[in-house]
Amino acid sequence: MPTGPIKTPELTVKGLGQIDTSESRADLVKLYDNGTDLALREQVVHALANIATPDQLDFFAELLPGRSTPDADQIRQWAALGLGRIGGDEAAHALTAGLTSPNASVRADVAVALGNTKSKAAVPLLIHMYS
Numbered sequence: 545m546p547t548g549p550i551k552t553p554e555l556t557v558k559g560l561g562q563i564d565t566s567e568s569r570a571d572l573v574k575l576y577d578n579g580t581d582l583a584l585r586e587q588v589v590h591a592l593a594n595i596a597t598p599d600q601l602d603f604f605a606e607l608l609p610g611r612s613t614p615d616a617d618q619i620r621q622w623a624a625l626g627l628g629r630i631g632g633d634e635a636a637h638a639l640t641a642g643l644t645s646p647n648a649s650v651r652a653d654v655a656v657a658l659g660n661t662k663s664k665a666a667v668p669l670l671i672h673m674y675s
Contacts, residue, residue, distance in 0.1 A: 561591030593626030605638035628657025636663035
């Protein structure tokens with residue numbers, strides 16, 4: 545039997561991330577929107593990025609430029625990687641919001657995500673990042 549406090553919010557995020565239904569994904573977005581704990585919000589975005597369904601494309605796209613707080617670059621990184629896993633032209637276009645991030649780690653994950661989209665639209669964006 546475990547000793548110490550049980551971390552119910554973290555377990556909730558983990559469980560919802562494993563269920564992977566439209567309802568569980570919607571509940572994760574609600575947890576993100578209603579939460580104030582930055583670490584828990586990061587866990588939510590991480591869980592959704594691991595699932596990466598097109599239903600979350602708009603959610604991830606909103607996180608890159610500013611739906612998340614200014615000090616939430618790890619959230620932006622997971623959002624970028626989630627977009628990359630979703631793939632396609634729409635995800636590549638959404639990733640443009642992360643191209644100008646002042647954080648080098650965010651920009652690096654945006655570059656990786658652009659490659660993961662397998663979209664021809666990502667090519668000029670990657671060339672622009674290089675220049």
